[in-house]
Amino acid sequence: MARADRPVSGRQAWWLLATALAASAPLVQQVPLWLALVAACAFAWRAALTWRQWHLPPRWLLVLLVMAGTVGVFLQYRSIMGRTPGIALLVVFLALKLLELRAARDAVATALLCYFLVLGQFLFTQTIATALLAGLTVLITTATLLAASDDRPQPQQQLRRAALLLAQAMPFMLLLFVLFPRVQGPLWGLPQDRFSAVSGLSDTMAPGTIAQLSQSDAIAFRVRFEGAVPAQSQLYWRGPVMPAFDGRSWRVAQTRGAYPAVPYAGSGTPVDYEVTLEPHGKFWLFALEMPATLPADSALTVDYQPIARQAVRNRMRYTQSAWPEAIAGERESPAMLRAALALPDGGNPRTRAVGAAWRAQHGEDGAAILAAAQSLFNQQLLIYTLNPPLLGPDMVDEFLFDTKRGFCEHFAAAFVFSLRSAGVPARVVAGYQGGEVNPVDGYLEVRQYDAHAWAEAWIAGRGWVRVDPTAISAPSRINSNLAAAIPAGEGLPFLARAAWLKDLRHRLDAVTNGWNQWVLGYNPQRQRDLLASLGMSAPDWRSMTAVLSVLCGAVMLGLTAWILRNRLRVDPALAAWRRFTRRLARRGIAWQPWEGPLAFAERAAALAPLHAAGIREIAALYVRLRYGPAPQGSDLERLKRRIAGFRP
Numbered sequence: 153m154a155r156a157d158r159p160v161s162g163r164q165a166w167w168l169l170a171t172a173l174a175a176s177a178p179l180v181q182q183v184p185l186w187l188a189l190v191a192a193c194a195f196a197w198r199a200a201l202t203w204r205q206w207h208l209p210p211r212w213l214l215v216l217l218v219m220a221g222t223v224g225v226f227l228q229y230r231s232i233m234g235r236t237p238g239i240a241l242l243v244v245f246l247a248l249k250l251l252e253l254r255a256a257r258d259a260v261a262t263a264l265l266c267y268f269l270v271l272g273q274f275l276f277t278q279t280i281a282t283a284l285l286a287g288l289t290v291l292i293t294t295a296t297l298l299a300a301s302d303d304r305p306q307p308q309q310q311l312r313r314a315a316l317l318l319a320q321a322m323p324f325m326l327l328l329f330v331l332f333p334r335v336q337g338p339l340w341g342l343p344q345d346r347f348s349a350v351s352g353l354s355d356t357m358a359p360g361t362i363a364q365l366s367q368s369d370a371i372a373f374r375v376r377f378e379g380a381v382p383a384q385s386q387l388y389w390r391g392p393v394m395p396a397f398d399g400r401s402w403r404v405a406q407t408r409g410a411y412p413a414v415p416y417a418g419s420g421t422p423v424d425y426e427v428t429l430e431p432h433g434k435f436w437l438f439a440l441e442m443p444a445t446l447p448a449d450s451a452l453t454v455d456y457q458p459i460a461r462q463a464v465r466n467r468m469r470y471t472q473s474a475w476p477e478a479i480a481g482e483r484e485s486p487a488m489l490r491a492a493l494a495l496p497d498g499g500n501p502r503t504r505a506v507g508a509a510w511r512a513q514h515g516e517d518g519a520a521i522l523a524a525a526q527s528l529f530n531q532q533l534l535i536y537t538l539n540p541p542l543l544g545p546d547m548v549d550e551f552l553f554d555t556k557r558g559f560c561e562h563f564a565a566a567f568v569f570s571l572r573s574a575g576v577p578a579r580v581v582a583g584y585q586g587g588e589v590n591p592v593d594g595y596l597e598v599r600q601y602d603a604h605a606w607a608e609a610w611i612a613g614r615g616w617v618r619v620d621p622t623a624i625s626a627p628s629r630i631n632s633n634l635a636a637a638i639p640a641g642e643g644l645p646f647l648a649r650a651a652w653l654k655d656l657r658h659r660l661d662a663v664t665n666g667w668n669q670w671v672l673g674y675n676p677q678r679q680r681d682l683l684a685s686l687g688m689s690a691p692d693w694r695s696m697t698a699v700l701s702v703l704c705g706a707v708m709l710g711l712t713a714w715i716l717r718n719r720l721r722v723d724p725a726l727a728a729w730r731r732f733t734r735r736l737a738r739r740g741i742a743w744q745p746w747e748g749p750l751a752f753a754e755r756a757a758a759l760a761p762l763h764a765a766g767i768r769e770i771a772a773l774y775v776r777l778r779y780g781p782a783p784q785g786s787d788l789e790r791l792k793r794r795i796a797g798f799r800p
Contacts, residue, residue: 160253163303165202167296168262169195172250174289175266176243178273183240184228194247209251217248239272259300266293280667291315323707331700333693334676352432353391353582353603358401359547363538363559368600371430372584373438374665375596378424384586385630386476388618389438389598391583393455399496402565402580410451418444418475428668429468435459438583440474441618447472454488456480469673482615489610492577500548500569507573518611521574525567529624532556536626560622564605567621577610585630592662724788725777732770732795739800749774763800770794
């Protein structure tokens with residue numbers, strides 16, 4: 153019987169079932185519940201078939217089940233093409249393939265299907281945990297392939313053999329990863345479905361929107377500075393600028409053009425840094441105020457908001473510089489100033505009255521009005537809290553004069569409203585403030601709970617001036633962090649308060665950052681930089697292919713030499729058997745290379761009947777050691793003793 157036509161044994165069926173479970177289990181949350189239940193029933197059916205040794209279901213039933221599964225996937229997704237429908241179909245095919253395991257070729261096809269499902273895991277997530285789980289599944293699947301050809305070794309032996317094969321392939325994998333020419337953009341997913349929603353700043357700000365982000369400790373972006381990290385109070389990461397106010401919410405204005413380069417002159421020493429931005433689905437980038445340079449494929453809006461040409465739907469890395477002392481908007485356009493003065497009709501009469509009083513007292517002196525607004529916020533003894541009370545239609549009045557409790561969006565909105573009431577152009581700026589340096593890798597980590605809002609006021613001769621009203625009432629929020637400013641007992645992410653876990657978190661974040669930078673972020677530019685550091689000044693696809701061929705050939709030669717060296721180490725049982733056959737050969741009974749040990753023993757016993765029992769016993773011991781499923785260590789010693797005492 154041909155090897156491919158041999159029936160699948162019970163042990164092989166268990167191997168295949170274990171592999172199918174390992175490959176499909178991580179995808180359960182990606183497929184609909186009904187499909188997960190169908191797959192679980194198919195796996196249970198396969199286990200019962202193997203345990204009870206029942207007959208396989210008829211082919212016509214399997215064909216009907218395949219058709220039903222395909223129709224179910226189509227009705228679920230209205231398509232069978234794409235990432236999620238394709239993975240769902242593979243799960244259906246794998247579950248039903250287990251129910252028709254008849255020959256070795258079916259076992260090989262099932263194992264190869266499991267490899268495809270392992271690859272499918274990376275279409276949804278590419279974390280370190282996913283990679284480790286996929287590596288374990290690949291190990292089990294490789295052991296299953298080995299069992300498909302020889303199921304006699306014990307499971308631990310099969311896994312050891314599979315691990316050895318994968319270890320031999322590891323150098324080739326690393327060489328291909330480092331030297332194979334990279335392509336720009338993600339390899340995983342289709343354009344229409346590779347993006348899933350992520351949390352982050354929105355293009356609108358209402359009471360409570362930024363406070364909700366404070367409950368998340370997810371990384372927003374990481375920063376690596378060329379020199380020393382600026383002081384915490386200087387880390388204002390500029391994001392969406394919101395000049396439009398409808399009485400309740402602040403909004404990003406419709407973009408009326410953008411600058412291809414910064415339109416203002418810098419002063420002071422520039423701060424150079426590199427940002428690794430997590431995907432957030434919007435167009436804006438985050439830059440340290442004020443941006444001195446712009447990343448590639450980006451621009452600067454008229455309100456100095458850095459934006460990308462495409463929505464940030466994948467992790468993005470860019471370098472930038474900042475001028476902390478830059479003067480921006482010194483000659484601002486009248487249209488921009490009018491937009492920064494607009495207020496809705498009616499509402500917040502007390503704040504409007506205060507602004508009118510400032511205007512009457514200071515006239516058009518914007519600096520004096522700004523100082524008066526800061527003095528008001530200082531005198532009101534406002535409280536910075538994550539749990540402010542609900543506000544009515546006159547939310548600015550209620551916050552400033554009644555509840556006096558709010559989060560950063562309350563402070564910024566009220567400050568800008570009061571300045572506009574006094575005739576001073578002002579707007580809200582959202583972004584992030586601060587961050588925490590990871591001592592393990594030196595990156596500054598900015599998390600979602602670092603989201604912040606502040607104000608910008610236009611002062612004649614000074615341009616747009618940043619004013620953070622939160623710093624007036626809660627300076628610890630700016631000089632330290634959110635946890636230091638929030639009263640005890642208010643809800644914060646566990647990791648934001650658990651100082652005793654910081655060291656562990658820093659180490660995990662450093663490992664994750666290294667994975668993102670050098671594995672997921674290993675793009676063409678990163679590849680060129682790495683190869684340049686290794687001596688390839690101008691690497692192109694020809695030189696990289698040549699180096700790849702030479703190194704792969706060297707690895708192949710090394711593995712070949714190692715395999716040949718191991719082959720020269722004769723099995724102890726085989727060495728003893730050769731001593732035995734040499735003794736018989738001296739008596740005229742030669743062992744032929746094509747002759748099996750039992751056949752040779754029968755021929756030798758016929759030629760030497762006086763020693764027939766000893767010959768058959770030695771041959772039986774040798775066969776058990778060389779070809780038996782579970783040889784005992786005592787069998788080898790017994791074989792050696794029998795051969796040592798054999799005197800034909």
